[in-house]
Amino acid sequence: MCPWLKSIIIASALFSLTSAVFPQEVENKDSLKYEIQEVTILGTRTSEKIIDLPFSVFRVDKSDLDYGKKESAEDVLADVPGLFLQSRYGNQDLRISIRGFGTRSNSGIRGVRILQDGIPESEPDGQTVIDAIDFNSLGGVEVVKGNLSSLYANAPGGVINFESDLYFPRDYSTIINQVGSFGYRQNGFKLGLKDNNSRFLLSYNYRNLDGYRQHSQEFQHLVNAVYEEYMGRATLTILGNYVDGITKLPGSLTTEEFATDPFQANPLALSFDFKRITKKGRFGVRYKYEFDEEDKNEIEVTGYGSIKELESADNQFYTLETRYSLGSFLRFTNRTELLGRNNIFTCGMDYAFQSGPVSDFDNINGNRGISVQNEYSESLSNIGFYLLNHFNIVPDKFDLFLSGRIDRNVYSNDIFIPFGFTDTSRTFQKFAPKIAFNYKLSPSVALYTSYGIGYDFPALTEFSNTPISSNIKYSLNPDLNMQRSGNFELGIKGNIINPQEDFMRKLFFEFTFFDYTISDEIVPFIINQTTYYRNAAKTNRLGIEAGIKSEPFEDFELTLNYTITDFKYLNYPAIIFTSAGTENADYTGNYVPSVPTSIFNFILNYEFEVADNLSGLLQWDCDYISSMWVNDQNSEKASPYFTANVMAGINCSLNKFNAVLYISAGNIFDKRYSGFIIINDYNGQYYETGEPRNYYSGLNISYKF
Numbered sequence: 001m002c003p004w005l006k007s008i009i010i011a012s013a014l015f016s017l018t019s020a021v022f023p024q025e026v027e028n029k030d031s032l033k034y035e036i037q038e039v040t041i042l043g044t045r046t047s048e049k050i051i052d053l054p055f056s057v058f059r060v061d062k063s064d065l066d067y068g069k070k071e072s073a074e075d076v077l078a079d080v081p082g083l084f085l086q087s088r089y090g091n092q093d094l095r096i097s098i099r100g101f102g103t104r105s106n107s108g109i110r111g112v113r114i115l116q117d118g119i120p121e122s123e124p125d126g127q128t129v130i131d132a133i134d135f136n137s138l139g140g141v142e143v144v145k146g147n148l149s150s151l152y153a154n155a156p157g158g159v160i161n162f163e164s165d166l167y168f169p170r171d172y173s174t175i176i177n178q179v180g181s182f183g184y185r186q187n188g189f190k191l192g193l194k195d196n197n198s199r200f201l202l203s204y205n206y207r208n209l210d211g212y213r214q215h216s217q218e219f220q221h222l223v224n225a226v227y228e229e230y231m232g233r234a235t236l237t238i239l240g241n242y243v244d245g246i247t248k249l250p251g252s253l254t255t256e257e258f259a260t261d262p263f264q265a266n267p268l269a270l271s272f273d274f275k276r277i278t279k280k281g282r283f284g285v286r287y288k289y290e291f292d293e294e295d296k297n298e299i300e301v302t303g304y305g306s307i308k309e310l311e312s313a314d315n316q317f318y319t320l321e322t323r324y325s326l327g328s329f330l331r332f333t334n335r336t337e338l339l340g341r342n343n344i345f346t347c348g349m350d351y352a353f354q355s356g357p358v359s360d361f362d363n364i365n366g367n368r369g370i371s372v373q374n375e376y377s378e379s380l381s382n383i384g385f386y387l388l389n390h391f392n393i394v395p396d397k398f399d400l401f402l403s404g405r406i407d408r409n410v411y412s413n414d415i416f417i418p419f420g421f422t423d424t425s426r427t428f429q430k431f432a433p434k435i436a437f438n439y440k441l442s443p444s445v446a447l448y449t450s451y452g453i454g455y456d457f458p459a460l461t462e463f464s465n466t467p468i469s470s471n472i473k474y475s476l477n478p479d480l481n482m483q484r485s486g487n488f489e490l491g492i493k494g495n496i497i498n499p500q501e502d503f504m505r506k507l508f509f510e511f512t513f514f515d516y517t518i519s520d521e522i523v524p525f526i527i528n529q530t531t532y533y534r535n536a537a538k539t540n541r542l543g544i545e546a547g548i549k550s551e552p553f554e555d556f557e558l559t560l561n562y563t564i565t566d567f568k569y570l571n572y573p574a575i576i577f578t579s580a581g582t583e584n585a586d587y588t589g590n591y592v593p594s595v596p597t598s599i600f601n602f603i604l605n606y607e608f609e610v611a612d613n614l615s616g617l618l619q620w621d622c623d624y625i626s627s628m629w630v631n632d633q634n635s636e637k638a639s640p641y642f643t644a645n646v647m648a649g650i651n652c653s654l655n656k657f658n659a660v661l662y663i664s665a666g667n668i669f670d671k672r673y674s675g676f677i678i679i680n681d682y683n684g685q686y687y688e689t690g691e692p693r694n695y696y697s698g699l700n701i702s703y704k705f
Helices: 003-027 255-260 267-271
Strands: 056-061 083-086 095-098 113-116 138-145 158-164 172-180 184-194 198-209 218-231 234-248 275-290 297-313 317-338 341-364 367-394 398-417 424-442 445-456 483-497 506-527 530-550 556-571 573-578 581-586 598-611 614-625 641-654 657-666 674-677 687-689 694-704
Touching (some): 056 483, 056 506, 083 674, 255 687, 317 367, 506 573, 530 573
Parallel strands (some): 113 158
Antiparallel strands (some): 056 138, 083 095, 172 184, 172 694, 218 234, 234 275, 297 317, 317 341, 341 367, 398 424, 424 445, 445 483, 483 506, 506 530, 530 556, 556 598, 573 581, 598 614, 641 657
């Protein structure tokens, strides 16, 4: 079916739904109650109600995290509408894509800003590996989709904030135990303490995984701690984490290798022992002060720093890297009246810096050799200033948002070995403006629209010079430019609660249409297992995201998510590398790889209560992902796939003790599919298989003091 025809059908359904909702509000106004008090800080960097914001905002609540395996971010984000997640073999290389931003990354997350308790988990250059977040200790997750470049650096796709569970009613300690297929085991504990003026959360987890592919073992130690002190109108928060782990990398496969045995490792991954060994620690302090009891003026100051030591092995080198990162941000918010209307003004500054030495040694069967092939030091500094003004044009109805951010990124790469290469620096500075409107059709339903400019600055790892660059003597690619996007979106969202009805007691819905034009899109290509990056001239991204979460009957919860996309290169002449040398190609009109045209998610929960102290959950969860191109040439496709999962859990409370027991089966039909696509691989090794049928169970036992 034509994407535009699908868009018309969905838009018609949207307005049909809207017209069906509003007569009910008029005729039964006294019987309706609205639940619209959820607030977010991500969309405006200060606390505001979600219904008042011109963004697509989704919350994963604490109640959604009681059951189930918590191995990776995929386990807590899989049901967020509009997100496309590709997992290679665990948590280390999860690819998170929002409206096409993030698809280019073959290692980590790009184009989407990742926060943990409001502090960037993303590196200053925008790249993120989610290995330091304890998914067993989350109190919720906030996801804001769409261009937020006017407020955050490197956030054209959106922002995700993982929130620690600090707001518990009583002191407690919990022992966490999870076991499953392919040698999966996770054990740990968490401790929560509170009094009238402070809260403290400490967690530790050990995870071991043999992996469902050859050469895909993983283990990790993880410690997280958060302390929050309340001092009148001031709040002091101290955060820290430490991670120590190793991940074996099986590598990608060709079509023939995937068909023969999708669980085998790439031969080079075995002979060179592809792996990553990571040790990383982070410490942060945040101070927030409200100048008056009405919260009209607020200031926030945050500082953080981290040290990361990384050892990695590939078919070229055994690499030792140390990365030092420092950052801070300052925010001021004023809530007052302007021209007789409510007005919220926010401004701030962000600063981030990272640097460190990198040494490439010979890789001798996975061991570090004595010969240093490359030695250099790389650094990046980013400073950004932003402001946002939220003006209420019509009281409780119509709001205008104006925001803008200027960023300056300075990259440098100093070469020590080999001699003959030129030390290089690159500087980018751009201003990203945005205008948005939010119109509330009722207290619980709102229309929103926005247009803004977004920038995605290259990561340090993306600046590696290519064999086909204009000057191969430079240490940084002289031809790679930042990615610019013009972002338009139009949507409607609602959150309606009607407790007096037996049918559709709850209804949350969200429909968003987006139209993005990308200039100089940063695209990966691979030569001899090494990933390089270049710019495509112009790309157009059209899509619709639809999400409905409802309670059709008592104790039942139904979630339906559907995303349709049409991403094409509008203009893309390219120089490609072949065994015979280089040649020209034209990919104009081709589809962007690793983006499915359709994503469908269906979840049905049945919550039951056996007694006052015994309750449970039964869940059916299934996903459909359409086929995807694997390269810019559009010469080969990954097949579509359908997966289904089931889970059953019991929650038992007895005096001060609480126990949660659950069992689950994933991919119950044992489908074979490509769970991760390596885009534009020179040798045609595009595919990494998804997890086959698997089983797991967990038992968490808590004691409340």
